[in-house]
Amino acid sequence: MLNFLKNMSLLPKGLKYKTMIAFCLMSIIPLLICVWLVTTYIFPNTGLFLGLSIGNISVILIISVIISLLGLHVTEQMIDPIVKMAGDAKGIADGNIDKVIKIVAEDEVGDLGTSLNIMTQKIRDNIEELKAYGERTKLMNMEINKKVIALSSLLQIGNLIAASEELGEILNFISRKISDVENDSISFIMLLDKETGDLKVVSSVNLQGEFGDFSLNRTDLTPHIHVIDAENQGPSPGLKKIIEQFDLKNIVITPIIVHGKLYGILAMGNKEMDFTFEPDQKELLKVFTKQATIAVENDLLIKKSQELAIVDELTGLYNQNYIHTRLDEEIKRALMYQRPCGYLLIDIDGFKAIHESLGEKKSGDLLKAAAEILRSSVTEVDKVARLEVDTFAIVLPEKNKKQSANIAEGVRKNIEDRLSNVLKVSEKITVSVGMSENPIDGSSADELMQKAEALLRSAKSLGKNRVAV
Structure with missing residues (x-):
C-alpha cells in the first residue's frame, strides 16, 4: 500500500514531469475551467448565465484558486531543494567539506545531492590520505635529514683523522654528533686506561652524574653490541653498573676493538619510558664506532711512530x-x-x-x-x-x-x-x-x-x- 501511494505521488517523478504537472495546475487547468464557464454560461444562454447562482460560480472559482495554489506548491517543492542545494554547493566550494546534503526526493535534484555527497566524501578521504602522506613525507624528510647530518659528520670526522688532530678532540666531536643526530640523546666514550687497565670516560655529552672516578673492568663487557630498552633486558654486570651510575633507562653500547681486543666502548642512551632503539639507530652507532676505532688506531700509530722516530722535527737534532x-x-x-x-x-x-x-x-x-x-x-x-x-x-x-x-x-x-x-x-x-x-x-x-x-x-x-x- 505504501509503495502504491509512493508511486502515485510526485516524489519518485522527475523534474520534467513535476514541471509539467505544476504548469498544468497553475495555468492550463484553470484556463480550461474559465473557457468552460464562458462557453457554457455566457454565450449560449444569457438568461441561464444570469440565472446562475453566485454560489456555483464561487465554488468554481475557489476550485480554480485551489488548483493554482496546488501548482504553486508543486513548483515551490521543486525549486526550494534546488535553491538549498545551490547554497550547500557554495558552502562546499568555500571549504566546508564536512557538509552533508540532505536528500528529500528521488529525482534529478536528489541524484545531484547524492553525487555531491559522494564527491565530498571522496574529497574528505583524499584529504585524510594527503594528511597521512604528509606525515609519512615529514618522517621521511626527518630520516633523510638525519642521514645527511650523519654523513656530513662522518666526513668531518674523516677530515679530523686525516689531519692527525688530537684524539680527545676527535672523540669529543663524535660524541657531540651522535647526540645531535639522535635528538640530544646522552652519548659518551670510554677508553682503556693503561695504568689501571680499566675503561674510563674520556668524552661525553649530556651525561649527568659523577664520572671522573668512574671506571669499568674490561671483563664486565664482551666485545659485542649491548642493548637495554623496552624490548631488551637482562643487562650484563658492566651495563648494569653504567645504568645505575648515570641513571639511564635505555642504552646501546658498541665496542671499540683494537688489535682484536676490547679497547673501549661508544654508548648512546636516554631516560625515556617504553623506548625501543630502532635498527637504523644501532647501525648509525656502529658506523660512528668504526670512525672512533680508526681514530684510536691512528693515535696509537702516531704515538708509536713518535717513539720510533730519532729526529726532532723542529731542530733536526736527535730526540x-x-x-x-x-x-x-x-x-x-x-x-x-x-x-x-x-x-x-x-x-x-x-x-x-x-x-x-x-x-x-x-x-x-x-x-x-x-x-x-x-x-x-x-x-x-x-x-x-x-x-x-x-x-x-x-x-x-x-x-x-x-x-x-x-x-x-x-x-x-x-x-x-x-x-x-x-x-x-x-x-x-x-x-x-x-x-x-x-x-x-x-x-x-x-x-x-x-x-x-x-x-x-x-x-x-x-x-x-x-x-x-
Missing part, C-alpha cells in the same frame, strides 16, 4: 729516545774497552721569559739557531739531541772528564757570543751546563743523566751561564 739508547750503547762500549764517555746536559737560561718576549715563531727560530751552534761546537762523532723544549744533550764518545768540561765551556761561550747576534736581540742569551762522565759518575745511561741533571740544577742555583762538573 730523547735516540740519545738515551745511544748513550747506553756508548757506555757499554766504553766499559767493554775501558774507554771514557762524556755527557752534557744544556738548558737555555730564562727561556720562559724569552718565549713570552719573542713570541712563538721567534722562539722557534732561537731553538733552531741554538741547535746549529751546538752542532758546530762538536765533532761528527759526538751526538747532539734536543730532550725537551729548551733542553739539549750531547753524547761525547772517547771524551774524559777534562775534555768534556772543555767542550762544555766552549758550548757555553759560543751560545753566549753568537746566539744573540743571530736573532738580533740586545740582551745576551746564555745556557747552563751539567756534565757527567763514565765511569766516574755512573755506569749506565740513567745514572749519567741523573748526575748531569743534578749538576745542571747546581749551575742554575749558582747564577746560571756556567758549567757544573
Whole structure:
C-alpha cells in the first residue's frame, strides 16, 4: 500500500514531469475551467448565465484558486531543494567539506545531492590520505635529514683523522654528533686506561652524574653490541653498573676493538619510558664506532711512530729516545774497552721569559739557531739531541772528564757570543751546563743523566751561564 501511494505521488517523478504537472495546475487547468464557464454560461444562454447562482460560480472559482495554489506548491517543492542545494554547493566550494546534503526526493535534484555527497566524501578521504602522506613525507624528510647530518659528520670526522688532530678532540666531536643526530640523546666514550687497565670516560655529552672516578673492568663487557630498552633486558654486570651510575633507562653500547681486543666502548642512551632503539639507530652507532676505532688506531700509530722516530722535527737534532739508547750503547762500549764517555746536559737560561718576549715563531727560530751552534761546537762523532723544549744533550764518545768540561765551556761561550747576534736581540742569551762522565759518575745511561741533571740544577742555583762538573 505504501509503495502504491509512493508511486502515485510526485516524489519518485522527475523534474520534467513535476514541471509539467505544476504548469498544468497553475495555468492550463484553470484556463480550461474559465473557457468552460464562458462557453457554457455566457454565450449560449444569457438568461441561464444570469440565472446562475453566485454560489456555483464561487465554488468554481475557489476550485480554480485551489488548483493554482496546488501548482504553486508543486513548483515551490521543486525549486526550494534546488535553491538549498545551490547554497550547500557554495558552502562546499568555500571549504566546508564536512557538509552533508540532505536528500528529500528521488529525482534529478536528489541524484545531484547524492553525487555531491559522494564527491565530498571522496574529497574528505583524499584529504585524510594527503594528511597521512604528509606525515609519512615529514618522517621521511626527518630520516633523510638525519642521514645527511650523519654523513656530513662522518666526513668531518674523516677530515679530523686525516689531519692527525688530537684524539680527545676527535672523540669529543663524535660524541657531540651522535647526540645531535639522535635528538640530544646522552652519548659518551670510554677508553682503556693503561695504568689501571680499566675503561674510563674520556668524552661525553649530556651525561649527568659523577664520572671522573668512574671506571669499568674490561671483563664486565664482551666485545659485542649491548642493548637495554623496552624490548631488551637482562643487562650484563658492566651495563648494569653504567645504568645505575648515570641513571639511564635505555642504552646501546658498541665496542671499540683494537688489535682484536676490547679497547673501549661508544654508548648512546636516554631516560625515556617504553623506548625501543630502532635498527637504523644501532647501525648509525656502529658506523660512528668504526670512525672512533680508526681514530684510536691512528693515535696509537702516531704515538708509536713518535717513539720510533730519532729526529726532532723542529731542530733536526736527535730526540730523547735516540740519545738515551745511544748513550747506553756508548757506555757499554766504553766499559767493554775501558774507554771514557762524556755527557752534557744544556738548558737555555730564562727561556720562559724569552718565549713570552719573542713570541712563538721567534722562539722557534732561537731553538733552531741554538741547535746549529751546538752542532758546530762538536765533532761528527759526538751526538747532539734536543730532550725537551729548551733542553739539549750531547753524547761525547772517547771524551774524559777534562775534555768534556772543555767542550762544555766552549758550548757555553759560543751560545753566549753568537746566539744573540743571530736573532738580533740586545740582551745576551746564555745556557747552563751539567756534565757527567763514565765511569766516574755512573755506569749506565740513567745514572749519567741523573748526575748531569743534578749538576745542571747546581749551575742554575749558582747564577746560571756556567758549567757544573
